[in-house]
Amino acid sequence: MxxxxxxxxxxxxxxxxxxxxxxxxxxxxxxxxxxxxxxxTRDELKRAFIKYQVIFFREQxxxxxxxxxxxxxxxxxxxxxxxxxxxxxxxxxxxRKFHYDATTPRVSGDVFHTDQSCAKVPPLGSILYNHTLxxxxxxxxxxxxxxxxxxxxxxxxxxxxxxxxxxxxxxxTFGEGTPNADHPVIVKHPESGKKLIYxxxxxxxxxxxxxEQESKSILDFLFRHCTRPxxxxxxxxxxxxxxxWDNRCTQHMAIxxxxxxxxxxxxxxxxxxxxxxxA
Numbered sequence: 001m002x003x004x005x006x007x008x009x010x011x012x013x014x015x016x017x018x019x020x021x022x023x024x025x026x027x028x029x030x031x032x033x034x035x036x037x038x039x040x041t042r043d044e045l046k047r048a049f050i051k052y053q054v055i056f057f058r059e060q061x062x063x064x065x066x067x068x069x070x071x072x073x074x075x076x077x078x079x080x081x082x083x084x085x086x087x088x089x090x091x092x093x094x095x096r097k098f099h100y101d102a103t104t105p106r107v108s109g110d111v112f113h114t115d116q117s118c119a120k121v122p123p124l125g126s127i128l129y130n131h132t133l134x135x136x137x138x139x140x141x142x143x144x145x146x147x148x149x150x151x152x153x154x155x156x157x158x159x160x161x162x163x164x165x166x167x168x169x170x171x172x173t174f175g176e177g178t179p180n181a182d183h184p185v186i187v188k189h190p191e192s193g194k195k196l197i198y199x200x201x202x203x204x205x206x207x208x209x210x211x212e213q214e215s216k217s218i219l220d221f222l223f224r225h226c227t228r229p230x231x232x233x234x235x236x237x238x239x240x241x242x243x244x245w246d247n248r249c250t251q252h253m254a255i256x257x258x259x260x261x262x263x264x265x266x267x268x269x270x271x272x273x274x275x276x277x278x279a
Contacts, residue, residue, distance in 0.1 A: 009048075014041045017048050023232035024145035024250065026052035033060045033070055034243070038188040049074070049125075051193050054233070054252075061240045062129055064266070065091040070244075072266045074094045075124050078271035081118070101242050102260030109254040111229045112144060113202035115247045118170030120181045121272040127244045130265035133237050138213045138258030141235045141243060146196035148231040150186065153197075161185050161197075162279060164210070166219075168203040182208060185222075187276040189249050195279045196249050197226055226251060234241050239264075248276070261277065 009017040009026065016029035026048055031041065043069055046240040050056050060069075079093055088097045100107055106111030133139060150158070179274050185207065187198040201223045207215040235243055244250055 001020045002045040009169055010122075012044050012048060014038075014044045015048070017052070019058070020235075021051065021233035023148040023231050023233075024053050024143055025056065025235070026054075027056045029058070031057065033057060033062050034066050035075065036069065044057060045076065048244060049244065053145055053147070053250050054235075054243060056235055056244075057242040058238065059240055060242055061131070063153070063241070064090070064095045067127065067129055067266060068092075068094050070274050071127055071270055072083040075270045075273065078123055080267045080269065085255045085270070088267065092178035093270055095131045097264075098267055099262070099264040100259065101262045101264075104259060107254055107256030108258065109252070110134075110256045111201055112142070112251045112253040114198070114251050114270075116119055116170065116182065116197070117168045117178060117200060118173075118178060118180050119272075120179065122273050124270040125245055125247045126269045126271045128265060128267045129240075129242045130237050130263060131240055132262050133239055133265040134258040134263060136258075136261070137236075138261065139263040140255045141237070142232050142255065143235065143243075143245060144200065144227055144232045144253075146231075146251065147189075147192075147194050149226045149228070150194075150196045150221065152225075152231075158186070161218075165198055165208045167205050167208060169205045170203060173202055178239055181275075182203075183276045186279040187248075188279045190274060190277055192249070194249070196277050197222060199223070200226070200251055227253075249270070 007018060018027045020026055084148050091099050115126060165182045166185050169180040183198055185199055186195055188195055198233050199222050207218055
């Protein structure tokens, strides 16, 4: 997934924007994230983020301050809900370390999911910077567009799902003390205004208005539907790459094919501004 001038999105002039797939993802070039961005570049970066749902950067050897500055162009830094066993603190409380090696029992996030949808106000997004990658490849991340998944539903299914709500519970993943919340099954993105499917296999437990058996059948269908290859892109990490995903309209999955090799980096998270909006 490298920059391709032939397919560059000509809507942008301050940065280069190269789509990665028909439905989701773009690689951003002509930018140096170790330096503050001017107003035009910030505005275009925000437009690219909303349009492509996840944006990627290459060869950006950023510091913690650079990482935080990039996030704060988009909102307020947030914190993980519940007890995290998948990351650790750093000397900078704003930044979490995500490190995997031969001692790691299992790679986190190896099922398609939306980060912390169990929170009443889930995160707006996350920015992951990986500085060290397995020497022989592996450790890619898949991203799936919930816009594309919604658009592909039949009209009758869209009508059926509209108005339903589902319970999202963090306890099975993060343990006692983690919140749970009810969110609409079909929501509207607060900035793009587009409709999307808002359920995921990790946190969504039940559709509230249906019986257990009905809920299981519908959710099983939606979990499979939301992760079809047609709605996805695959990011092949290289050292000093960055992925920044919009948690409000995407799902992602870490591919755990590289242990005992090392995959190591840092992540910051952005607070959400409101609960998911009913469509």
